[in-house]
Amino acid sequence: MPANLQPPDPEQLAMAVRGGERAALAAALNLLDDKRPASRSSAIALMTELQTGQAAKNSRLIGITGPPGAGKSSLTAALISVWRQRGLSIGVLAVDPSSPISGGALLGDRLRMKTSSEDDAVFVRSLACRGQFGGLSAEVWPMSLVMLAAFDITLIETVGVGQREIDVADMCDTTCYVAQPGSGDSVQFLKAGILEVPHILVVNKEDMGAVARRTLSELGAAMSREHSEGNWTVPVLSASATNGSGIEALADVMEQHHKVLREQGLIKQRRQHYQGKWILKRLRDEFGSNGLTRLGGTDSILDQLQAHSSTLFEHYEALRQRLL
Amino acid sequence: MNQETVKRDRPWLMRTYSGHSSAKASNELYRVNLSKGQTGLSVAFDLPTQTGYDSDHPLARGEVGKVGVPIDHIGDMEALFDQIPLGQMNTSMTINATAPWLLALYVAVAERQGVDPAQLQGTTQNDVLKEYLSRGTYIFPPEPSVRLTTDLIAYTVENIPKWNPTNICSYHLQEAGATPTQELAYALSTAIAILDAVKASGQIPQERFQDVVGRISFFVNAGIRFVEETCKLRAFNRMWDAMAEQRYGVADPKKRRFRYGVQVNSLGLTESQPENNVQRIVLEMLAVTLSKNTRARAIQLPAWNEALGLPRPWDQQWALRMQQVLALETDLLEYGDLLDGSPVIEAKVQELIAGAEAEMARVADQGGMVQAIESGYVKRELVQSHTLRMRNIESGELKIVGVNCFEQTAESPLTAGTDSGIMKVDVQAEHDQIAGLQAFRAARDQQAVDKALMQLQEAAAGGGNIMPSSIECARAGVTTGEWSEVLREVFGEYRAPTGIDISMAGQTDSAAMDAVRAQVRSTGEELGRPLRLLIGKPGLDGHSNGAEQIAVKGRDAGFEIVYEGIRLTPAQIARAAQEEGVHLIGLSVLSGSHLELVEDIHAELEKIGAGAIPLVIGGIIPEDDARKLKAQGVQAVFTPKDVDMNAIMTTMVGVIRSANGLEA
Ligand code: B12
């Protein structure tokens, strides 16, 4: 009988994931994607296992977002090589759009990220957004738990964002917005208050010269540099994924932001905050606002989740069962 | 009328694109071909030579001497032209990324034969831009590639004045699906990119620039719609003349002439009822010979068994005879231009020119051909055209006799022979080539090699013309892999856009497609998540059409597709399949190295604990090999006769179902 007919044992799987075993990582990610009932309950158990162990590892969760073609994947590739030189391991979750007609997708980010095929310290999983979750896909967050357990850095690339798809900033510790030179979009977003969210702004393709410099100065000028979370001045950087310029500086700034968050104890807080939001969102997607009302409303659900923080996912499953 | 008194035009150069196994075997073939009345040589190199690897490099496994001749060093080049006096020969070399290197070897061999390099005649294809779009044997990023191209041009204009330093190719674009308009637009945009680069390099004084323009030649395609194709060539003629005069200020009309060679369309040659390919080839040849004012300078024809595998000497002879019959038996060469003055032809030419100019303007708006390639624009346009063509074949709108109509056939005596009607390359050839290479390396003067490579490195990094130091490398006994490695270090490597991210616009949905989508969706639901398919192109093979079409179709059918383009190692494919959690791996191999590659991929999958992922393959796979592959565990084998893409999708879903214990 093929091995994938039976869901793997969550406890063993979690251990192998923490050990960075690639076959286990792949199996864990597959499991979290799997909607069959038997798989779902193993997935819940796996997430609980991973959650309890997570605090131990000082791993970082970074989001990269920006318009289509700005160079998110190319910058990711460039960052990976800098991080590898610094001895860090990296897991990437890259999200691409799905076809609204067929549900199919072309997962193209990986092509740009191809680094060394022999390097066990890099693992890339592509995901189709499957029409949901503001530039991400519903599976991204659970999958990020797997990556966080195995790698020093977990990086999430969103689909090319339109305007409202800012979920990634809620989910990640550090969010970096990649701007495309010469496109007024980024400046527009900024004025509309959308670009308040990222912690780092980078204008890619500085090798394009004048047009990149112009965008850089426009963004610099339009930007309210104090981040709403406080204690962080949003840097506006210039880089070129093609030439490799500015990548070290970008990696440095990401590290600084991580330090600031850690010093203020914000990492745990942010991640917990997102867990609740994610569960709410999933419940809403599955059962509509009506469902949420039947469970006592948003605030009450969040309170309940808070109270059950050690068995969060079991509780989520219990809530689902009440509605099913 | 007495035959003798009729004035006939001189026929075009007749060539046969060939080379295989080893320099020695290819040399014998060339001498036989020349004795049969062939009037020039057209060298096919193997893929390691084209992509800059020595025959003993791991990536060359299974590819050495397969689709062309392996050239590792000057000794091989010397053997290739043994007893062929280079001073009198006209040699065309289909070589691109490593063109400066192969020309350097050619010059060094001429020296050894006592021939003054200034006398050499022939062609280096040397058009890397179309490699990114179709042919696939690029190595470096576009910018340094254009520089190497311009270095070769500048060098030959000064030192080998009768050489055609570059053949701007539209041939390969049609083979990747291009329409006539696209062929015109992209080839001429490429010519602009190259000529502008030569100019900007400052290597040629302004007053000699018209010599550069005069040396540019083209390599075009002629498809089965032969009237339109003739018009395309007339359009080329006119547009090139105008461009040379207006953009580059060439006053001498002779230097503005559109000079071109041809290989007729091979994409439309079929595996089913392959004898019909003969008619197709002959009709296509008419397109480039009918009109005297736009007649081809050189022609090479594919063989009737094009879609089956490599041609044998007899198959190539048959193709050569087609040219000879047209040139020598018919009265074609006795007349002036047959089409001048025809309003029907003129209207079509105008239409093509207008379309091409509009597309050229779009390319120019993006900053030119290099930028339009880097952004993926041109490749997407080509994939879109090819997708349309495939859909029309599938729907029956585009008729292909013996494929989607009149499929019934009597048994063919042509394919009944014991060799299945194709050439088989001796498996011993790779082994012998490697042994020869290693002996050559051991016997050469290593100090001279190191010194030559150092000079090459300096020229590459410093910006001096790459040719003199390359010729020095050739003399010193540097190998193909060593020359390329130095440049890889300086310039870096590149992966071109795949072009498969095309929009769904214009999609024709059918009941068959709906049925396939339902299968894909429901199987995904049964397995808990959407079906994921990795399409892999292992080895050095650059034939991407099939992989691209399967990717686009797969996406339309509801698969989540992972496709990273051409030239991946078995290890990369196995790891990507595992990381991406795919349900199925679909390989596409047309270069003939499928047996070795599948064996390696199986081994890699086992090694990383992913042996349970099922595998299918498509490409040029002879029946014997298909049987062997199935015995190795490959679940399905597809070949060019499988034009029903919905059926292919259904088979793949079936493979996934059975691998996961679901009932059929
Ligand atoms: C088009 C073509 C080219 C184009 C390729 C353009 C491109 N980007 O793909 C160009 C002109 C560039 C080219 C170049 C060369 N070619 Co070529 N080419 C062909 C040709 C004419 C058609 C192939 C094709 O694209 N068909 C259309 C596609 C859609 O069909 P397909 O790939 O067969 O795919 C179908 C099925 O096979 C299947 N399938 C294929 N892959 C997959 C994958 C999966 C997952 C699935 C499910 C199904 C599947 O489904 C598809 C749907 O029908 C064939 C001969 C022929 N008529 O088949 C020669 C042929 C493949 N070429 C050949 C050669 C030798 C070359 C060169 C190596 C020559 C040289 N020495 O330089 C070069 C170099 C290319 C390189 N870098 O590797 C040989 C290979 C010989 C062999 N295997 O023994 C052939 C067979 C011609 C011949 N008889 O000599 N070529």
Ligand SMILES: Nc1nc2c(ncn2[C@@H]2O[C@H](COP(=O)(O)OP(=O)(O)OP(=O)(O)O)[C@@H](O)[C@H]2O)c(=O)[nH]1
């Ligand atoms: N000139 C230049 N081009 C770049 C640079 N970085 C990326 N590109 C090009 O920009 C295009 C898009 O790059 P990607 O990295 O795929 O961009 P992306 O933001 O990940 O794109 P999507 O995922 O499709 O939204 C490609 O053609 C890259 O080659 C850069 O620094 N300079």
Ligand SMILES: [Mg+2]
């Ligand atoms: Mg991307």
